[in-house]
Amino acid sequence: MKKLFAIALSLSMILALAACGGAPASSAAPASSGPASSVQPQEEPVRIGLLQLVEHPSLDEIREAFMAELEAAGYGDAVVDYQNGQADASLINSICQKFVGDGVDLIVAIATPAAQGAAAATTEIPIVFAAVTDPVGAGLVGADGKPDRNCTGTSDAIAVEEIFALAEKLTPGIQTYGFLYNLSEDNSVSVIADAKAVCEAQNIAFTEATVTNSGEVTTAAQSLLGKVDAIFCPIDNTVAYAMPNLAQIANEAKMPVYVAADSMVADGGLATVGVNYTQLGKQTADMAVEILNGADVKDVPVQVLDEYSTVVNEETAAALGIDPALYR
Amino acid sequence: MSLILLRGAAEQGFLYALVALGLYLSFRTLNIADMTTDGSFTLGAACCATFTLHGHPFLGVLVGALAGAGAGFVSAVLQTRLKIQPILAGIITMTALYSINLKAMGNRSNVPLLRVPTVYSIFESHLPGALRPWSKLLLTGLIAAAVAALLIGFLRTMLGLSIRATGDNRTMVSASSIDPVYTTTVGLCCANALIALSGALIAQYQLFSEITMGVGMVVIGLASLIIGEVFSDLLFKSPGVPARIVFAILGAVVYRVIIAAALSASVAASDLKLVSALIVAVSISAPAVVDLLHVRKLRKEADRHADA
Numbered sequence: 303m304k305k306l307f308a309i310a311l312s313l314s315m316i317l318a319l320a321a322c323g324g325a326p327a328s329s330a331a332p333a334s335s336g337p338a339s340s341v342q343p344q345e346e347p348v349r350i351g352l353l354q355l356v357e358h359p360s361l362d363e364i365r366e367a368f369m370a371e372l373e374a375a376g377y378g379d380a381v382v383d384y385q386n387g388q389a390d391a392s393l394i395n396s397i398c399q400k401f402v403g404d405g406v407d408l409i410v411a412i413a414t415p416a417a418q419g420a421a422a423a424t425t426e427i428p429i430v431f432a433a434v435t436d437p438v439g440a441g442l443v444g445a446d447g448k449p450d451r452n453c454t455g456t457s458d459a460i461a462v463e464e465i466f467a468l469a470e471k472l473t474p475g476i477q478t479y480g481f482l483y484n485l486s487e488d489n490s491v492s493v494i495a496d497a498k499a500v501c502e503a504q505n506i507a508f509t510e511a512t513v514t515n516s517g518e519v520t521t522a523a524q525s526l527l528g529k530v531d532a533i534f535c536p537i538d539n540t541v542a543y544a545m546p547n548l549a550q551i552a553n554e555a556k557m558p559v560y561v562a563a564d565s566m567v568a569d570g571g572l573a574t575v576g577v578n579y580t581q582l583g584k585q586t587a588d589m590a591v592e593i594l595n596g597a598d599v600k601d602v603p604v605q606v607l608d609e610y611s612t613v614v615n616e617e618t619a620a621a622l623g624i625d626p627a628l629y630r
Numbered sequence: 631m632s633l634i635l636l637r638g639a640a641e642q643g644f645l646y647a648l649v650a651l652g653l654y655l656s657f658r659t660l661n662i663a664d665m666t667t668d669g670s671f672t673l674g675a676a677c678c679a680t681f682t683l684h685g686h687p688f689l690g691v692l693v694g695a696l697a698g699a700g701a702g703f704v705s706a707v708l709q710t711r712l713k714i715q716p717i718l719a720g721i722i723t724m725t726a727l728y729s730i731n732l733k734a735m736g737n738r739s740n741v742p743l744l745r746v747p748t749v750y751s752i753f754e755s756h757l758p759g760a761l762r763p764w765s766k767l768l769l770t771g772l773i774a775a776a777v778a779a780l781l782i783g784f785l786r787t788m789l790g791l792s793i794r795a796t797g798d799n800r801t802m803v804s805a806s807s808i809d810p811v812y813t814t815t816v817g818l819c820c821a822n823a824l825i826a827l828s829g830a831l832i833a834q835y836q837l838f839s840e841i842t843m844g845v846g847m848v849v850i851g852l853a854s855l856i857i858g859e860v861f862s863d864l865l866f867k868s869p870g871v872p873a874r875i876v877f878a879i880l881g882a883v884v885y886r887v888i889i890a891a892a893l894s895a896s897v898a899a900s901d902l903k904l905v906s907a908l909i910v911a912v913s914i915s916a917p918a919v920v921d922l923l924h925v926r927k928l929r930k931e932a933d934r935h936a937d938a
Contacts, residue, residue, distance in 0.1 A: 357900065386899035391843055392642060392850075393889070393902070395836050396635065400893050403632025414740065415840060421744055422837035441742030441838075485732060486841040488740040514728065 348380040348408070348594055351401030353420060355413035356389040358539055359565045360579050364412055364432050367583025368590075375591045387416055398423035408590055411455075414440050414488055421453055428599045431455030432586040433579070435489040435537070437604055452599050456586045457606045460537060460562045462496045464575040464610060466504070469532055472573060472614075472624055473558045478507040480530035482522055482548070484540035485512045493536035493562060519544035523551045533559045535566065545569035553621045564613045572622065573614040573629070577607050631894040637767055639890035643883030644770035645831050649851040650858065650878040651781060652824035657852070658874070659785070660817045661797040662709070665720030667825050667851060669727030670701040672844035674826025676734035679741040679839035687749045691830045697734075698826020699819040701727060706815040731841055739841040741833075748834040766835070773831065774879050777824065782872050784820075793817045794871075825851075850885070853910065857881035860914050888913070 352368075354361050365384070372380060383406065387394040398420045401409050409429045411417040417431035421442055429452055437443045437457055444450035469476060479501060483490040494510075501508045509529060511522035519541055526533055533552060535541045541548065542565065549570025552559045561571035564578065589602055614629045649671065656664040674694035681690030701723055708719035735741050754765035761768070784790045795803045796813040803810050825847070833839040858881025862869040869877070892905040 354899075384899055385893070386902075388903065389842070390846075391836060391840060392646070392832075392886075395642060396638060396886070396890055396893055399638035400632065400635045400890070403634030403638075415838070418740075418742055418744065418838045419836060422835075439742075440740070441744035486739045488738070488840075491739055 348377060349404070349406045350380055350382045350590070351397075351404070351406040351409045352382050352384045353394065353397055353401070353409065353411045353416045354384070354386050355394075355416040356539065357386060358542070360537070360542070360563055361412050361433065363565070363579040364583040364586070367580040368410065368432070368587045371584040371587035372590065375587065377591060377594065387419070389415075391415065391419070394419035395423070402427065408594060410586065410590060417442055417453065417455070421451070425452055427452065428593050429453045429455070430586055430590045430593065432582060433458045435459060436492045439492065440488070443604055447604060449600050449602065449604065454589065454593075454599050454602045454604055456582050456589065457604055458537070458577045458579075458582055459606050460493045460496070460577070461575050461610050462493065462500050462562075465534070465560055465562065465573075466497075466500055466506075468573055468575050468612060469534075469558070469560050472619070472628055473532060473622070476506065476531040478509065478530045480526035480533045481508060481510045482519070482526065482533055482535050482541060483510075483512060483538045484514060486514065487538055487540065490536045490538040497534060497536070513540060516540050516544040519548055520551065523548050527551070527555045527557060530557075533557060535559065535561045535571070537562045542566050542569070545571060549618065553618060556622055558622055559618075564611075567613045567615045570618060571615060572618045572624075573612065575610045575612050578609070578611055581609060582607055631890060635890050635894065636887065637764075639886040640883055641766050641770045641835070642832075643854075643886040644767075644774040644879065645828055645835060646850060646854060646886065647774050647879040647882035648777060648828035648831070649825050649847055650854040650882045651777060651875060652821040652828070653848070653851040653855055654874065654878050655781070655793075655817060655821035655824065657855070659794055659797045660814060660821070662716045662814070662818070663720070664702075664705065664818060664821060665717055665848065666701055666705045666723045666727075666818075666822055667720075667848045668844040668846070669724035669731070670698040670822040670826045670844075671829040671847045672731045672839075672841060673701055673727055673734065674698045674829030675833035675839040675843050676731045676741070676829075676841075677826075678830030679743060679833045680734060680736060682743055682746055682748060682834060683741060685746065687747055687752065687834060691749060691827065691834070694830030694833075695823045695827040698829070699823040701826070702818040702820070702822030703815060705822070706818040709818075710811040710814055728841070735839060735841065741839045743834060743837045743839070748837070749831070750834060770831070770835075777827070778875050778879060781824075782875055785871050789813070789816060854878065854882035854885045857884055857910070857914060860917065864917055884913075885910070 354365055385397045387397060394416060402424050406427060409420045409427055411420045411429060412432045414434045417434050418440055420429045431442060431453060432455055434440060434455060434457055438445060438447055442453040481494050481497060483494055498508060511526050513519050513522050545566050546569050548559060558572045561567055561574045562576060564574060564576045567574050585605055592602055593599060656662050674697060677697045678690035678694035681693055705719050705723045708714045708722060709716045750766050750769060753769045754762050757765050785794060792808045793813045793816060796810045800810050855878050858877035861880060862873050862877035866873050888909045889906050892902055892909060897905045
């Protein structure tokens with residue numbers, strides 16, 4: 303009797319928390335997901351599920367720009383359910399199932415694994431992804447790059463050639479590049495593949511130092527010193543977290559570190575020709591508004607950002623003895 | 631909590647239950663702290679994803695499980711023949727598996743399965759229309775039930791009993807002229823095969839396989855196992871193997887439901903894990919708290935009688 307009571311107590315505690323959950327949709331959610339695109343009646347605010355892969359300054363920047371542009375476009379009263387996947391695949395699955403169960407009108411997924419989780423959870427609710435470096439490779443759009451299911455969005459392909467051209471301008475005479483990145487990040491791997499292709503085309507040698515977590519960055523960086531003329535880091539979350547450390551080691555050794563994201567330049571990298579993540583968030587919001595206003599997902603093409611901006615860290619440049627006239 | 635979220639939690643619970651069952655075999659039955667789990671989970675997912683991508687979902691699941699058995703074999707050899715500490719042996723295998731898993735995925739860190747048939751899509755296509763939304767729940771439930779039945783049956787065979795005895799008293803087992811090296815190896819192979827099977831099925835469920843999928847799997851598996859043990863201790867005075875196994879599956883489902891409940895409770899995104907931990911702590915300690923209150927009540931009554 304006492305044991306049954308204990309079980310009943312624990313179960314009711316769990317269920318009570320579930321019952322007082324703040325899910326706006328009624329529990330009678332249809333088994334199939336909400337309408338793919340519909341014109342909302344004026345009384346009901348639009349519901350958007352926003353899934354960010356992990357806490358990260360660049361991704362936060364995208365999200366904030368998205369929200370600002372959404373409001374500017376007239377959807378300030380939209381109910382946005384922001385969830386963070388904390389880089390946990392099972393949590394991402396549960397969050398996407400929550401969005402489907404709540405019957406949201408649109409899902410916004412920031413970063414590749416979040417977009418893949420959303421695509422696995424529904425084929426009917428429109429999904430707008432942001433900052434997916436290779437949407438074709440991730441299976442989100444067809445092989446020709448056009449949306450052929452319910453996914454479209456913005457891609458932050460990196461202009462590797464321009465970064466190398468900037469490198470040649472600021473610190474000329476680079477014979478060997480060192481690539482420092484985390485093999486387990488798909489976005490890094492595709493950028494490094496591009497970088498290798500550019501190096502081969504320009505007859506520049508390269509070597510690699512890979513890491514699996516932020517703690518290994520110091521050792522990897524030290525292993526590259528003396529072997530290479532410049533280090534290149536793609537849009538890699540792991541290296542980004544250890545950027546201040548990497549910058550310190552590199553500056554002491556007078557080694558230029560070229561990166562692919564402006565947040566990494568702010569943390570001490572030398573320079574980049576980078577995607578402006580605020581612009582990315584803005585463009586993602588514009589695409590979302592287009593779909594909310596009734597456009598079919600298949601008619602909204604994937605947008606690859608091609609407006610790059612050169613960002614140089616002046617302190618790092620001074621530490622490396624680079625002439626300010628070169629980048630002002 | 632919406633129905634879809636609850637159903638999804640149950641589906642994931644049944645799939646992660648296989649990890650709990652594998653850990654039941656290694657942690658509880660064999661008494662080995664096997665850290666290979668994180669690696670063999672991803673190995674199963676990686677092998678399965680590659681086969682599925684080329685159009686063989688069922689073969690992929692089978693190969694994934696066999697690959698996990700191979701990983702278990704390596705850990706077993708390290709422990710028994712090369713006399714490396716069990717925990718370290720598991721860590722060595724897990725570390726090595728990172729590179730092997732990358733190779734298994736064709737030197738990529740992410741294999742998307744969005745556009746190929748999976749066991750779930752094939753199963754769903756054979757169901758009548760009305761049942762289709764429940765197809766994943768049915769399939770995962772059937773798989774969990776089948777694996778549980780097989781495991782219970784296996785642990786009753788001569789080999790299974792020898793494995794159980796090895797975990798209990800190794801010296802006694804070798805005195806009975808059963809080779810503990812053999813039983814440990816078989817036990818670890820089966821445990822990691824189960825874990826890899828879970829990884830394979832999860833890769834097809836979430837439609838992608840990623841190199842970091844297995845991180846933290848040991849923690850989730852143990853949590854599910856222990857939640858199940860707490861509940862089975864409540865209901866049975868001395869739970870036998872069938873009770874433990876069934877409740878391990880239940881524990882995994884409860885764990886996923888707790889996380890889904892925390893999600894529905896509209897907590898701030900960054901507080902989610904804190905809330906999940908709190909709910910788990912409250913649920914597990916509920917029996918102890920009830921006991922405490924009961925003892926206090928008895929003591930008060932005893933004091934009152936003593937004064938009277």
